[in-house]
Each structure stands twice: as structure tokens, then as C-alpha cells.
Amino acid sequence: xxxxxxxxxxxxxxxxxxxxxxxxxxxxxxxxxxxxxxxxxxxxxxxxxxxxxxxxxxxxxxxxxxxxxxxxxxxxxxxxxxxxxxxxxxxxxxxxxxxxxxxxxxxxxxxxxxxxxxxxxxxxxxxxxxxxxxxxxxxxxxxxxxxxxxxxxxxxxxxxxxxxxxxxxxxxxxxxxxxxxxxxxxxxxxxxxxxxxxxxxxxxxxxxxxxxxxxxxxxxxxxxxxxxxxxxxxxxxxxxxxxxxxxxxxxxxxxxxxxxxxxxxxxxxxxxxxxxxxxxxxxxxxxxxxxxxxxxxxxxxxxxxxxxxxxxxxxxxxxxxxxxxxxxxxxxxxxxxxxxxxxxxx
Numbered sequence: 001x002x003x004x005x006x007x008x009x010x011x012x013x014x015x016x017x018x019x020x021x022x023x024x025x026x027x028x029x030x031x032x033x034x035x036x037x038x039x040x041x042x043x044x045x046x047x048x049x050x051x052x053x054x055x056x057x058x059x060x061x062x063x064x065x066x067x068x069x070x071x072x073x074x075x076x077x078x079x080x081x082x083x084x085x086x087x088x089x090x091x092x093x094x095x096x097x098x099x100x101x102x103x104x105x106x107x108x109x110x111x112x113x114x115x116x117x118x119x120x121x122x123x124x125x126x127x128x129x130x131x132x133x134x135x136x137x138x139x140x141x142x143x144x145x146x147x148x149x150x151x152x153x154x155x156x157x158x159x160x161x162x163x164x165x166x167x168x169x170x171x172x173x174x175x176x177x178x179x180x181x182x183x184x185x186x187x188x189x190x191x192x193x194x195x196x197x198x199x200x201x202x203x204x205x206x207x208x209x210x211x212x213x214x215x216x217x218x219x220x221x222x223x224x225x226x227x228x229x230x231x232x233x234x235x236x237x238x239x240x241x242x243x244x245x246x247x248x249x250x251x252x253x254x255x256x257x258x259x260x261x262x263x264x265x266x267x268x269x270x271x272x273x274x275x276x277x278x279x280x281x282x283x284x285x286x287x288x289x290x291x292x293x294x295x296x297x298x299x300x301x302x303x304x305x306x307x308x309x310x311x312x313x314x315x316x317x318x319x320x321x322x323x324x325x326x327x328x329x330x331x332x333x334x335x336x337x338x339x340x341x342x343x344x345x346x
Contacts, residue, residue, distance in 0.1 A: 002258055003244045010035065011160060016167040016209075018160050021244035025155040025256045031102050031171055031207050038167040038209040041066040044346070045100045047109060047120055048204040049129060050220070051147055051180045053197045054336045055079060057315065058145060058184050059298075060129060062098065062111050062118055065346055069094035071116040073133050073143060075186065076315055078295050078336060085186075086300035087137045089114030104173050104205040126150050127178070127203075136186060147182030147193055149201045153230075153254035159247045161240035163211050170208040170240050176232035176251045177222045178203070198224040202232070213345050214239055217264045219281065221318060221337030222251075229253050231330055233322065235262040235281065235288065235339075248288070250322055250330075257325045260285040264339060273341065275312045281320075281339075290320035290332070292339060313340040 003022035011029040013019045016037025036043060046063035059074040072088035091113040101107030106124040111117075118131035127149040136143040157174040180199040183192050193199035200222040216238035225231050232251040248259035261284040267274040279292040294316040300309075317334040324330065 002246070002260070004258070005029070005160070011171055012036065012169070018162045018169045018171075021160050021162050021241075023160075023245035023247070023249075023258065024158040027104055027156075027158055027173055029158070029160050029171060033096060033102070036167070036209060039066075040095045042168075042209045043096070044206065044208055044210050045096075045098075046204070046206050047100065047104075048206075049120075049149075049201055050204075050338070051129075051149075051193055051199060051201040052222070052336060053193065053199045055197065056191050057336075058147070058191070058193075060118065060120075060145070062100070062109055062120060064094045064096065064098045064100055066095060067093055069098055069111070069113060071111055071113045071118050072300070073116070073118075073136070073145070074298060074300065075143070075184070076296055076298060078315065082296050084296050084298050085137050086298065087133065088300065089116040089133075100207075102207075104175070104203065125152070127152075129182075139187065141187050143184065143186040145182070145184035147180055147184070147201070149178040149180055151179040153177055153251060155251070155254060155256040157234045157247055157249040157251075157256065159245060161242055161244075163240045165211055168209045168211055168240075170206070170210065172208075172247065173203070173205040174220065174234040174247070174249075175203040175205070176200075176220065176234060177230040177254075200224070200230070200232075210239075210346065215341070215343045217339070217341050219262075219264065219337065219339035221335065223332070223335040223337075225330070231322075231332075233288070233337075235259070235264075237262070248283075250288070250324060252324055252328075252330070259283060259287055262288055264341070266341065273312070275314050275341075279314075279339065287323040288320075290318050290322075292337075293317045293319075293334075298338075309342070309344050309346065311340055311342040313338055313342075
């Protein structure tokens with residue numbers, strides 16, 4: 001099932017379909033909007049960063065979904081009184097004008113929509129995320145952030161997934177366990193990211209042409225183990241035709257370890273998901289067996305009739321075991337991660 005790509009190649013063929021679906025441990029496929037044969041209204045591009053430690057998290061998104069652009073910031077605290085703040089600014093018909101880079105390896109993004117002004121700089125060695133969001137959450141106060149990401153891991157999760165529809169595809173990279181140094185500040189309170197509080201960052205870099213109605217599952221974690229090793233994971237399913245490869249992968253000290261299928265076992269009652277009740281994750285190869293205790297169900301629903309984004313991104317504590325390719329077992333106890341179920345019409 002797991003077809004690994006090991007050589008550089010163009011992502012799309014002359015018909016706008018993925019030439020060779022599969023997964024890779026580096027960004028080997030070459031993406032270019034000029035190769036896309038579908039309408040510009042259907043192209044989806046985004047850069048999403050989650051910077052976190054055990055106590056708080058900052059989530060930053062710049063996205064171009066063809067007919068709408070979105071700049072969003074979410075702030076979560078996980079202490080005795082867990083809290084969340086979410087706000088977004090929307091622009092209409094960007095159609096590529098945000099100039100999101102064709103590669104995740106370098107390139108800068110400058111974007112201002114409404115009262116949000118966000119910048120993602122990437123010189124190939126260091127990523128610098130900075131900006132302001134005025135009147136954040138209608139508070140008449142400004143949220144400011146300035147974070148640098150270094151120690152980019154040698155390997156990551158990269159996947160090229162076709163949809164069962166001509167000219168539709170999803171190209172995605174997840175980079176976990178980047179070291180984060182900086183801060184964000186809001187309402188007189190400053191939150192520091194540094195090595196002392198074991199702050200790390202994940203990038204979700206997505207480019208593609210999606211079908212209209214989708215429900216997907218995604219989970220991601222990053223942490224410092226007791227021996228100071230870095231460990232992370234990326235798990236998910238529910239988008240496109242993943243017969244060539246899944247996006248399930250472990251990360252240990254900068255190296256990637258491929259997994260088979262993962263199931264998100266979210267409790268239900270009377271047909272409704274109970275997102276804040278304990279979950280489990282199980283794996284077909286017995287290499288990822290976890291329990292998950294939710295702390296915050298981050299909800300920032302967007303519904304403008306022809307388009308909706310209905311996410312349940314749940315942050316909580318994960319415990320269990322993961323097994324690397326060489327059989328080494330990683331034991332985890334109460335580490336902060338997130339997992340989500342999202343329904344989009346876009």
C-alpha cells in the first residue's frame with residue numbers, strides 16, 4: 001500500500017493529474033500552478049503553523065481557497081482554566097494573488113486582509129513568523145506575534161494524493177518538531193516560546209484542487225522526551241484516494257518512520273460525536289496505540305451558504321506507545337497534541 005517516491009519529479013502530468021501518487025520523506029514533487037487544468041476557483045493553497053508547548057498554543061493560517069482568502073489566528077491555554085480565542089479575516093476572489101510559494105523550502109508570504117497583517121518569511125534555513133491582528137476578537141486590542149523557527153528536521157511527511165475526479169489532487173507536507181523561539185502578546189499578557197518550556201512548531205503546507213464536499217481526520221503531535229530526543233507524529237485520512245499511501249508517520253530526531261492505517265475512535269452518542277470525551281487511536285500494524293484526553297475543542301465555524309468550514313480541532317493529552325521502523329518503542333505519557341475532524345464545503 002505504501003508507495004515511496006525517492007526521485008524528484010513534476011507533480012502533475014499534461015492533463016493536470018498526479019503523475020505518480022505516493023508518499024515521500026522530502027519535498028520531491030515539483031508543484032506549479034501553471035500545470036493545473038482545473039478552474040482557478042477550485043485551487044486551494046495554505047500555510048498553517050501550530051506553535052505549542054504544554055501550557056499554550058498559537059495557530060496561524062494564511063490561505064487562498066480560490067474564491068476566498070483567509071487570515072486566521074487562534075490562541076489556546078491549557079492550564080487550570082482552559083480557554084480559546086479564534087478570529088479570522090476574509091477576502092474575496094484572491095485567485096492566486098496572495099502569491100503563496102510553490103515550494104515549502106523557501107519563499108516569503110506577505111498578506112494583509114482587514115485588520116490582520118501577517119508575514120511568513122522563509123530563507124531556507126530559518127522561518128520568521130510575525131505580524132499583528134488589530135481588534136482581535138472584537139476586543140479593540142491588538143494581538144502581536146513574533147516567532148522564529150529553526151532546526152528544520154531532515155525528513156518530514158510528504159504526500160501526493162489524487163481524488164477520484166479528473167484534475168483534482170492534494171499535495172501536502174507536514175513538518176513537525178521545529179524549534180520555536182519568540183512570543184505572542186495580547187491584552188497585556190505575553191506568552192514566551194523558547195527551549196526552556198520545550199516549545200516546538202509544526203507546518204501544514206497544502207496545495208491542490210479539492211472536490212467540493214469533504215470530511216477529514218488529522219492528528220499531530222510534537223514533544224521533547226525525557227532523554228531530550230524530539231518525537232512527533234502525523235496521522236490522518238478522509239481526503240482523496242489514498243490507495244498509494246497514507247499520511248501516517250512518526251518522527252524521531254529528524255527522521256521519518258512510515259505507518260500503515262490509523263483509526264480515530266471518537267466516542268458517539270445518539271449519532272453525535274462527543275469530542276470532549278476520551279478518544280483512542282488504533283493502528284493496523286500495532287505501531288501506534290494511544291489514549292487521548294481532550295482539554296479544548298477548538299471551534300471556529302464558518303458558514304456563508306455556498307461555503308462552510310466546520311472544524312473540531314481538539315487539543316488534549318495523549319498517552320501510549322509508538323514503534324519506530326527498527327522496533328524501538330516510544331512511550332508517551334500526557335503530552336499535549338491535537339486531533340481533528342473537519343467537514344468542509346469549499
